[in-house]
Amino acid sequence: MGVELAAGKAGLTEMEDVNFTDLEVVYHVRDALRSFTMGDGDSYQQLIGVLHHSKHLAPDEVALLVTSLKALSGAVSCFDNVHHELLSAIFGMSMWNYSPDVMDALVELIIALAAANGKYLESCLEMLVSNFMPPNSFLELLKQPRGLARKDHVLDRVHSALEDIADLIPLAPMRLRQIVHQKMPNTYIKEALIVVYVENMLRLERSAMGGVVGDMMLTAVVDKLIDLDVEIEWEDILQDDSGKGIFEMELEDLEETLDDADQDGDELTREYSSGRSFWGNVNAEKLDSLLVLMFQHLNTCAKDGQLAKVFETLLESFQITVLSAYKSKFSQFVMFYACSLDPEVCGTKFADILADIFLSNSFPPFKRMSAVAYLASYLSRAKFLSVSFVVKMVQRLVGWCWKYCENQDGDINPKAHRVFYSGCQAIMYVLCFRMRSAMDIPRLKSQLFLMPIEAILKHPLNPLKVCLPSIVEEFLWQAKAARLFTVSETFVFNDLLESELSRAFGGMERLDMFFPFDPCLLKKSDRFIRPNFVFWSMVRTTYDDDDEEGSSEEDVFEDFTGRSAENVVDDAMAASYEEHDLDLDEFDYSMTKMSITPKNSLNYRFGGELHRGAMQMPSRIRPSTSPESL
Missing domain, CATH: 1.20.58 (Methane Monooxygenase Hydroxylase; Chain G, domain 1)
Incomplete structure (x- = not known):
């Protein structure tokens, strides 16, 4: 089959129309390559000139380029180191600049080069990877349909070529790993x-x-x-008022967001609980x-x-x-979302790993403290975790803390016992979110009453004076209302402001204030997290007055597909789901069900001294490093 090529005996670009067969064109290109090695570079330079044409090509120029690329594919055995200028021109071509037929011819050439000579493999892979990104001139075009179509044309061919090369050269994927990472x-x-x-x-x-x-x-x-x-600097995040509790800010943000939605009529505003924006x-x-x-x-x-x-x-x-990046603010939500897609396997495994790190003496203190901070925040915020699983994890933490107490006879020392205090704070933090739900299930309620939480908190190490006061206060209010144990004046401290003891326990990294899964402040990614996320406004506390009767475990049992317990026929499956019961009413997603304003039952007093509402729970991620930014 012949192709019409604007070329003559003197070179490819002479304007004499001659019909060449494909094989004849290949021979012509081979002659150009060989002539160059013997000192005659005219045809060689004309060939390079053809490859450098990339913009505003006329139909005959496109045909010439396609034919030249195909001819080069058939002549790869003639390539040598002296042809570095030609190779540089080939590897410098961007597929984003060409039509699909030119792209196809170029890909064919790159695959042929990679397969013909191993010394060109790396350059071929680098050339393909360089086409992962468009030239800067295409950025605006990518916002248009025709730009997205060009993107698909390019990337489909790039990935097809990479797979073809991998099939031909088994070691190519290993080299590709390094190139992608380097570039x-x-x-x-x-x-x-x-x-x-x-x-x-x-x-x-x-x-x-x-x-x-x-x-x-x-x-x-x-x-x-x-x-x-x-x-992202911590100064970019509006810091919490040091005089306010941790959860108080979250409720304020929700109110501000709803006000904005009502005023602006912008339904998108309702999608975000946080009034803070990073745009x-x-x-x-x-x-x-x-x-x-x-x-x-x-x-x-x-x-x-x-x-x-x-x-x-x-x-x-x-x-x-x-886990070691103490300044991480949002990257951890990759794990949160992955767990939400498979709560039974990924969701529980993540929690187990975090608990294992905290409970193991083989890890350094800061890693253990970071792990338990992640664990507490995860157990509190992940709507897809069952109450029974959360209680089981709390039981592990309580067991370790109680064993630690049994081996200690000293007094408060935030620095020496910082891992212990981080465990105590994690227990209280999780129960602030989950205590009511656990108390509604008789079996779980019994487990909570059997845990030596009171003995841990009354130990001479006195975690109540070291952990964040806002968490301690919220926990004590709920424990009193649930009659988890007797809350007396001995549990109350007069200074409601954050103490030096708490600062000492957190250390320079302020891990006492690190709650990794606080509400996500990134708007586009938040929509993936929100359906499976527990906001403080959704939490039913033990001191809330409502018309609901206590629920049995059967009442709150549902599997993750929404089927009720009686519809789960297989006994083994039912047994598996029992460990993942989920009270969907507990965290009703409807805005009308959110408990934004504390109810009259908040009038409890501790010995007539401590008023409910003086301080509330942590709402938002805090700086985990750079104390000077606080």
């Missing part, structure tokens, strides 16, 4: 570019090469999330977009039955990177 853009690059690069990384994770490159892709993405996360903060917006990509990827993995495998990589990355 990953820094945090200062434009949002659209870093988003499309990460999109390609996640596409590789889902590809046939995922078994080889997938873990590296996920780990690198999490690392990039952390890089962006720590770039205008470049790093926060990049992080928000990347989190959305990760959430979408995890959702796809869950639908494809691949979540468990991906979760193992995320869990390992979390332990190495996120």
Whole structure:
């Protein structure tokens, strides 16, 4: 089959129309390559000139370029080191600049080069990876349908080529891992570019090469999330008023949001509980977009039955990177969302791992304190965790704290016993969220009454004077109302402000004030978290007055698909779900059910001295480092 090529005997660009067969064109290109090695570079330079044409090509120029690329594919055996200028021109071509037929010819050439000579493999892979991102001139075009169509044309061919090369050269995926990681853009690059690069990384994770490159892709993405996360200054987050309790701010934000929605008539405003916004903060917006990509990827993995495998990589990355990043503000929500997609396996495993780290003496104190802070915040905020599982985890913490007390006979020492105090605070924090739900189930209520919580709190180490006063106060109010144990004046301290003892226990990292799963302040990613998230306004406390009777465990039992207990026929399945009972009424998502204003039952007094409402629970993530920013 012949092709019409604007070329002559003197070179490819002479304007004499001659019909060449494909084989003749290949021979012509081979002659140009060989002639160059012998000192005759005219045809060679004309060939390079053809490759450099990329913009506003006429139909005959497109045909010439396609034919030249195909001819080069048939002549790859003639390539040598002396042809570095030609190779540089080939590897410098951006598929974003060409029509689909040119892209196809270029991909064919790259695959042929990679397969013909191993020394070109790395350059071929680098060229394909460089096409993960469009030229800057395409950024505006990506906002239009035709730009998105061009993006699909390019990336489909890039990934197809990578898979073809991997099939031909088994070691290619290992080298690809390194190249993708090396070429990953820094945090200062434009949002659209870093988003499309990460999109390609996640596409590789889902590809046939995922078994080889997938873990590296996920780990690198999490690392990039952390890089962006720590770039967000704590000064960018409006700090809580030190005179207010931790949960008081969350309720105020909800009220402000509802007021704004009523005034503006903007239904989108109702989607966010927090009145705080990060729009205008470049790093926060990049992080928000990347989190959305990760959430979408995890959702796809869950639908494809691949979540468990991906979760193992995320869990390992979390332990190495996120858990040690004390300034992390939002990256941890990747774990939260992954757990929400599979509560029974991923959801419980995450909690178990955090508990294991806290309970093990083999980890340094700050890692153990960080782990239990994550655990407490997770158990409190994850709507998808059953009350029975939460109580079981609290039981593990209480058991460790009680054993610790039995081996101690000293007095308060926040620094020496900081791991113990972090465990005590975690117990109280979780019960502030979950005590009412547990008390509504007779079996769980009995378990709480059997725990030596009172003995721990009355121990000479006196955690009530060291843990955050706002958490202590809320916990004591609920414990008194639930009659969990006798709350007397001995439990009350006069200074309601944060004490030096609490600051000492938290250390420089302020882990006493670190609640990693406080409400997410990133708007786009928040919509993924919100359906499975417990806001303080949703919590039914033990001192709330309502018309509901105490519930039995059967009343609150539902599996995660919404079926009631009586519809679960298989006994083994029912037994499995028993450990994951879920009271959907407990955290009714309807705005009309939110308990924003404390009820009259808040008039309890401790020995006539401590007034309910003087201080409330922590609402929002606090600085975990840089005390000077407080």
